[in-house]
Amino acid sequence: MKRLLTTLIAILSAVVAMPQVFDNLPDPTAAEQVIDNTPDSIAKALQARPAPGSTRRGQNPVLFLVGNSTMRNGTLGNGNNGQWGWGYYFPKYFNARKISVENQALGGMSTRTFYTDLWPAIRQALQPGDWVLVSIGHNDGGEYFDQRRARAVIPGVDPDTMYIGFNQRTQRQDTVYSYGRYLRLYINEVRARGAHPILMSLTPRNAIDADGRIVRKPQTEWAAYIAAVEGVPFVDLNEISGQKLDSYSAWKQGYHFLGDKIHTSKFGAEMNARSAAEGLFYSANPALRPLQTMMQNVEPSRFTPSKRKPVVYFTGDSTVKNSDKDDNGMWGWASQSATVFDTTRVTLVNAGRAGRSTRTFIKEGLWERVYNSLQPGDFVTIQFGHNDICPITDNKGRGVIPGTQDTLHVYHMDNGDYEVVYSFGWYLRKMIDDAREKGATPILVSLTPRNEWPGGKVERRDNTYGRWYREVVEATGVEFIDMHNISADFLDKKFALKRLPDDKEKAREAIAKLKEKAGVYFKQDHTHASKLGAQMNAQSFAKGLRQNGSELAKYLKK
Secondary structure (H helix, E strand, O other): HHHHHHHHHHHHHHHHHHHEEEEEEEEOOOOOOOOOOOOOHHHHHHHHHHOOOOOOOOOOOOEEEHHHHHOOOOOOOOOOOOEHHHHHOHHHEEOOOOOOEEOOOOOOOOOOHHHHHHHHHHHHOOOOOOOOEEEOOOOOOOOOOOOOOOOOHHHHHHHHHHHHHEEEOEEEEEOOOEHHHHHHHHHHHHHHHHHHOEEOOOOOOOEEEOOOEEEEOOOHHHHHHHHHHHHOEEEHHHHHHHHHHOOOOHHHHHEEEEOOOOOOHHHHHHHHHHHHHHHHHHOHHHHHHHOOEOOOOOOOOOOOOOOOOEEEEEOOOOOOOOOOOOOOOOOOOHHOOOOOOOOOOOOOEEEOOOOOOHHHHHHHHHHHHHHHHOOOOEEEEOOOOOOOOOOOOOOOOOOOOOOOOOOOEEEEEOOEEEEEEHHHHHHHHHHHHHHOOOOOOOEEOOOOOOOOOOOOOOOOOOHHHHHHHHHHHHHHHHEEHHHHHHHHHHHHHHOOOOOOOOOHHHHHHHHHHHHHHHHHHHHOOOOOOHHHHHHHHHHHHHHHHHOOOOHHHHHHHH
């Protein structure tokens, strides 16, 4: 008891000492097309969201999420402005056969306005055994009784302070309480329905303190205090995500937000969702054990090489990893990397996947698995291009914006979804930056040549992909292996013609013969390699490493 009292006094001291500062969010964007916290906005949001409790399956519990735009962005919450709330990605961490997750958050809400406008319907839907996660507070500053929003609360946790006045928004007398008082109201009413409350601190904003760290929010201390006093599980999302952001480069920190310093991109929303899940799953609070048994996917996906030697991870498309099993079939060159590397001293992991572009390799979590696996001293090759300049909005969704600019655009996909798409160079820079963050060495590799022979020489794509690779190299200083031209030089030396016949028909015949001869290095089409072609590209990679004096070259066979 004495230890608990000491802890509470320490927390309360921190609460009193914290500056009472609130975030002032920008007005809703044009993409939202309504002003938040109005009857119009709430009506549209209620149409877009499930009715409270409607996702319940049989007697299974429901986990209700209470929050604002950082949890559910935009009135429709569909990413049409490029911003996403973390509640959209949170259900992946729960077994839908055991529990349903309902994101009841709404942009613009404060602890006060959510309680008055949205909470009653949720409270009514609660059943014994349900869970309610409350993470709200970004919008708790401002005017107390103004006509437009009237959402401010009294900073701090004092249960007795209040302001009484005429609320111009609701056109009635109103009483405003402290942040802590509103949290207590949620807790008490959840418990009265036989459900389980959880308090969670806010998401970080893109702001740096005097020590170069992401700013931690004062609401964290207030929520922690209320949780301790009321005996409620508390997850410090602000700290968990803040530590991750602190470990990122400034550029990476930036792209986790979009449009301003508080709302998140898909990357930021996914990161916050994982942080929230980790905070729940790894909590030692026994009150959370029933919920933890209904969670999944929290352990990060990663490769687990059997022996701890330096590891080379190969990433890319079908030219890196194909079926790789039929001597007369198609092969990716990384499947033949053991022909050039000494595998007693280095471990080779082929993480490529056929049909992928930079965009889909990242979007599908394939890159995340590599990223989670990287350790200092490892190497990762990055080779994409064959599938990147495809249609952007079709069902495959693998096209990117041509070039290397640090640019993005929100696209309305053919399947009805919205997605932010970046440039070819942006995706490459992301993977390079991620690898360096982990202490690994990224190596950019140009795409393999195709069995095309314009002018009697093998096709070179130096004015598109070649230029873009070099622009990325110039911007990042990444090591670069120009496999495209090394392999093309080899093919030209074996097959190229000094000149084509002047007669067009004879020229076409000559090119057809060239393709047939060079076809021994390709299989089925002009892009995919035969086993011999894969070995040739692996040799080109080794040659590039030696030419560079690469650190990885010391692991090549003598």
